[in-house]
Amino acid sequence: MLNVLLLVLLLWPAAVFAQQTERVAIFVVTFPDRPPPSEPIGVVAARAFGPTTPDGVFSLKSYWEAASYGHLKVTGTVYGYLPINLPSTCPGSPLYPEWTQAATIEAAKRGYSPANFTKRIFVWQNVICGNSFTVGVGGTVMFLQSGFSVDIASHEFGHALGLSHSHLAVCVDAAGRPATFGIDLTDATAASGQGPGRCTESDSGDPFGIMGGRFTGPLNAAHRSFLGWMTGRLQTITSDGDFAIAPLQLQTAPLPQALAVLPPGQTSPGEAYYVEYRPGATGGQFDPAASGVVVHTRSGSSTEVYDADLANPEVYHLGLQLGVPVHHPVKGFTLTLLSMVSNRAVVRVTFERRSLGN
Numbered sequence: 615m616l617n618v619l620l621l622v623l624l625l626w627p628a629a630v631f632a633q634q635t636e637r638v639a640i641f642v643v644t645f646p647d648r649p650p651p652s653e654p655i656g657v658v659a660a661r662a663f664g665p666t667t668p669d670g671v672f673s674l675k676s677y678w679e680a681a682s683y684g685h686l687k688v689t690g691t692v693y694g695y696l697p698i699n700l701p702s703t704c705p706g707s708p709l710y711p712e713w714t715q716a717a718t719i720e721a722a723k724r725g726y727s728p729a730n731f732t733k734r735i736f737v738w739q740n741v742i743c744g745n746s747f748t749v750g751v752g753g754t755v756m757f758l759q760s761g762f763s764v765d766i767a768s769h770e771f772g773h774a775l776g777l778s779h780s781h782l783a784v785c786v787d788a789a790g791r792p793a794t795f796g797i798d799l800t801d802a803t804a805a806s807g808q809g810p811g812r813c814t815e816s817d818s819g820d821p822f823g824i825m826g827g828r829f830t831g832p833l834n835a836a837h838r839s840f841l842g843w844m845t846g847r848l849q850t851i852t853s854d855g856d857f858a859i860a861p862l863q864l865q866t867a868p869l870p871q872a873l874a875v876l877p878p879g880q881t882s883p884g885e886a887y888y889v890e891y892r893p894g895a896t897g898g899q900f901d902p903a904a905s906g907v908v909v910h911t912r913s914g915s916s917t918e919v920y921d922a923d924l925a926n927p928e929v930y931h932l933g934l935q936l937g938v939p940v941h942h943p944v945k946g947f948t949l950t951l952l953s954m955v956s957n958r959a960v961v962r963v964t965f966e967r968r969s970l971g972n
């Protein structure tokens with residue numbers, strides 16, 4: 615009995631579920647020369663840390679806990695409203711030293727202690743001084759303009775976790791026709807437009823996820839993988855076959871939830887083409903963006919989504935079309951969506967047979 619217990623204890627560390635906790639202090643700051651806030655502070659607290667929000671969408675907490683499949687726990691306190699006795703004239707310094715200091719002093723009167731938190735979000739109520747931003751990718755301080763908006767807060771929180779933007783790549787082939795994959799974007803010569811075909815990218819153009827420009831939709835599999843959250847959910851593909859995947863958003867799934875297609879000769883997860891299935895659920899007006907099977911790559915902490923629906927030039931249609939093969943002319947593989955029902959999609963992957971002798 616003792617031996618069995620010992621064996622279990624020895625084996626257990628390999629299976630430990632890596633969990634990270636972020637404790638977030640949110641300072642909601644009001645100014646004497648601006649209109650008072652129209653909502654009770656409890657509404658802000660619900661948008662930040664509630665199970666769902668009064669708006670019927672995700673909270674900062676629920677978004678990231680779901681995106682991480684429970685690897686990340688988000689807790690925190692909202693301090694506010696915090697009246698500071700300074701004019702709302704936008705300061706010259708981009709880091710708002712006087713405003714943050716005054717807000718911190720006000721919060722300390724209400725029990726705030728820096729040692730209790732890993733991240734801080736300063737929210738300027740009814741004031742807009744430029745963009746909301748995070749101080750550096752992986753930084754611990756975020757600034758939100760004009761109140762606490764859960765979608766922008768969730769985007770900035772992604773930066774604070776170490777993520778850069780999700781780009782959109784629009785490509786043409788060697789003949790100049792629209793193509794899903796024009797070139798190898800990691801090839802500097804080709805990317806400069808000198809290779810066969812080319813792609814142009816828009817910085818936060820991915821409409822499929824929080825790190826793109828729509829500030830909505832599930833975090834893509836490439837970003838989840840970068841943060842270490844796809845363990846046991848990602849199937850690496852290096853040979854031909856038909857592969858079934860379950861929706862990326864499911865917390866538990868009987869199938870892999872993304873494919874990492876590795877072209878011949880490439881071994882690093884960073885060189886994979888990530889194929890994921892995201893049935894539309896909460897996309898609202900962006901429903902087409904929230905639906906379908908899409909392909910991303912990752913470069914460092916950035917990701918890139920490719921337009922695989924060339925028949926629909928409108929950018930919110932990017933998903934693989936049923937039965938239409940999509941070929942990568944440089945990497946030498948083809949993806950074909952064979953079927954798509956509510957709880958699974960099946961994708962055929964074929965690799966070109968290339969002679970190594972020439």
Ligand SMILES: [Zn+2]
Nearest residue numbers: 769770773779
């Ligand atoms: Zn951003």
